[in-house]
Amino acid sequence: xxxxxxxxxxxxxxxxxxxxxxxxxxxxxxxxxxxxxxxxxxxxxxxxxxxxxxxxxxxxxxxxxxxxxxxxxxxxxxxxxxxxxxxxxxxxxxxxxxxxxxxxxxxxxxxxxxxxxxxxxxxxxxxxxxxxxxxxxxxxxxxxxxxxxxxxxxxxxxxxxxxxxxxxxxxxxxxxxxxxxxxxxxxxxxxxxxxxxxxxxxxxxxxxxxxxxxxxxxxxxxxxxxxxxxxxxxxxxxxxxxxxxxxxxxxxxxxxxxxxxxxxxxxxxxxxxxxxxxxxxxxxxxxxxxxxxxxxxxxxxxxxxxxxxxxxxxxxxxxxxxxxxxxxxxxxxxxxxxxxxxxxxxxxxxxxxxxxxxxxxxxxxxxxxxxxx
Numbered sequence: 001x002x003x004x005x006x007x008x009x010x011x012x013x014x015x016x017x018x019x020x021x022x023x024x025x026x027x028x029x030x031x032x033x034x035x036x037x038x039x040x041x042x043x044x045x046x047x048x049x050x051x052x053x054x055x056x057x058x059x060x061x062x063x064x065x066x067x068x069x070x071x072x073x074x075x076x077x078x079x080x081x082x083x084x085x086x087x088x089x090x091x092x093x094x095x096x097x098x099x100x101x102x103x104x105x106x107x108x109x110x111x112x113x114x115x116x117x118x119x120x121x122x123x124x125x126x127x128x129x130x131x132x133x134x135x136x137x138x139x140x141x142x143x144x145x146x147x148x149x150x151x152x153x154x155x156x157x158x159x160x161x162x163x164x165x166x167x168x169x170x171x172x173x174x175x176x177x178x179x180x181x182x183x184x185x186x187x188x189x190x191x192x193x194x195x196x197x198x199x200x201x202x203x204x205x206x207x208x209x210x211x212x213x214x215x216x217x218x219x220x221x222x223x224x225x226x227x228x229x230x231x232x233x234x235x236x237x238x239x240x241x242x243x244x245x246x247x248x249x250x251x252x253x254x255x256x257x258x259x260x261x262x263x264x265x266x267x268x269x270x271x272x273x274x275x276x277x278x279x280x281x282x283x284x285x286x287x288x289x290x291x292x293x294x295x296x297x298x299x300x301x302x303x304x305x306x307x308x309x310x311x312x313x314x315x316x317x318x319x320x321x322x323x324x325x326x327x328x329x330x331x332x333x334x335x336x337x338x339x340x341x342x343x344x345x346x347x348x349x350x351x352x353x354x355x356x357x358x359x360x361x362x363x364x365x366x367x368x369x370x371x372x373x
Contacts, residue, residue, distance in 0.1 A: 007038035018073035020066060027062035028069055034058070045079050050270035050343075054335045063338060068346035114195055116329065117168070119321035120314045125168035125195070128226035128256060129307040129355045133373070138313040141306070146174040149223055151372045152299070152359050153252050155179040159220040162186075162246055164212050165227020169196025169205065176203040184219070186210040215242050221252050228257035230279050233265055236290030244294045249363040253295065257282060258307070259354040275340050281353060295360035299371035304354035308345050315341040 012022055021029045034057035040048040052058060060066040070076055117125055123139045130141025131148050149171065155161065157180030163172050166185025169192075175181050182204035187193050188211060196207040212227075213235075222243055231239050243253050260281035266272070267280045288297070315338065322334055329337075347353045359371060 004035065004039060007042050008035070011038045011041060014075055014079065018069040018075055020069055028060060028065040030066065031059045032057070042079065045269065046076055047269040047273065050274070050336075050339050053339050054274075054332050056331075056335070063342040064345040064349070067343050068349050071346055071350045071352060113326065113328075114168075114191055115325055116318075119325060120318045122313070122317065124170045126170050126225075127167055129258075129303070130310045130313075131303060132306045132309050133303075138310065138317075141310065141313075142170075143174075146171055147178070148372065149225065149254055149256065149357075150175050150179050152357070153221045153223060153254050155181050155221060157181065160184075160218075162215070162219040162222040164215070164222065164224040164243070165230075166192070166196060166207065167226070168192050169199045169207055171223065171225055172196075172205045172207075173200050173203060176200070176205055184208065186212060186215065212242055213238060215246055217246060218248065219246050219251070220248065221254075222247060223254045223256070225254075225256040226258075228255060229281055230276070231282075232278065232280055233282070233286055236282065236286060240291045240294050243360075244362055247362055250365065251362060252298070252365075253360045255287075255356070255358040255360065257287075257356055257358075259284060259287075259302075259304075259356045261352065261354070271340070271343075274336055284356075287358070291360065295362060296364040297358065298361055298365055298369035299357075299359040301357040301371065301373070302354050303357075304348055304351070307353070307355050308348040311341050311345045311348070315345070 015022065015030065019028075022032055023029065034052070034055075037052050037057045040052055040057075042048075044051070053063075114125075117127065121127060121138075122142065124142050124146075126142040126146070129145065130138060131145040132141045133144065135141035135144050153161070155175055159179075159181045161172070161175055161181045161183040163183060163185040166172060166187050167189075169185055172183045172185050176183060184206045185196060185200075186208045187196070188209065190209060193207050193209045200207060212231075224243075228239070247253060258281050260283050263283040263285050264280060267276065272279065291297070318337060318341070322329065344353075348355075359369065361369070
């Protein structure tokens with residue numbers, strides 16, 4: 001009993017630093033349903049916080065607002081579970097994104113079901129940040145993003161384009177229809193590959209279930225949208241070497257990725273267990289170090305603040321669709337998914353994470369490169 005009391009007092013003191021009260025009446029105040037929460041969070045850190053929410057041990061009216069306050073007070077960097085020690089050791093000694101383990105995220109996340117993603121992502125199945133500069137809704141923001149990518153790559157009719165991590169094929173479909181290109185898309189998700197082949201039927205687009213490391217053929221341009229987060233720091237150099245060998249001297253490569261302000265070698269324990277196994281966010285230093293000597297960095301565009309708006313639209317779509325979806329998405333799954341989207345919103349709101357689009361060329365664009373915005 002004494003341990004539980006001390007744990008509660010410790011959690012109350014930590015939350016007070018973030019301006020959060022237990023049992024308070026503000027949108028970000030915590031409502032606790034199970035007193036075991038305090039010892040669990042102190043023992044397990046972010047993993048315990050996320051799992052206890054999934055288990056219904058606590059609630060809050062504004063989940064993203066609550067999590068943002070924790071991040072702004074840096075509480076997530078002060079409370080660590082014992083399991084994080086092993087995670088850090090594993091990341092240091094092993095390669096979590098090895099060829100043998102690379103398919104795990106496809107099976108556990110992207111193969112969850114196209115019904116869920118169709119409900120959440122809008123008219124186009126584009127699972128990455130929209131570009132909201134001149135857009136008023138999610139569909140317009142995603143179309144603007146796809147068009148921005150094509151313009152940055154200077155696509156022209158007849159070009160052959162590579163899409164690494166092609167998802168459900170929307171980017172290649174857009175490029176083929178609007179810019180007259182042909183292309184090859186690779187993914188490690190069977191569900192995505194099957195859907196993308198149907199989506200791109202009748203277009204000069206080939207979809208492959210293939211690891212990016214096996215690519216070795218010529219293309220005029222290449223893009224990778226929302227896939228680099230699964231490559232891992234031990235494989236960054238190999239990734240850029242693959243892209244380099246597939247492009248001509250004056251070809252362009254666009255890398256669209258979430259980025260971290262800090263160089264790390266692993267992801268958050270809860271995210272790793274429930275959402276994106278074997279993932280990690282790259283830092284600017286890690287990207288430039290891995291691409292050094294292979295590419296000229298022509299442009300670096302950060303529109304990370306657009307991701308919170310994208311995530312909010314996804315969350316609203318998902319919440320509105322639950323009752324229409326398969327019963328396998330039970331209440332615990334719904335709470336898991338809500339926590340994932342809300343935590344991601346908080347991360348971008350606090351500017352912990354960024355959204356970068358880099359344009360790189362093997363030999364430099366003659367006369368220089370001017371990027372569209």
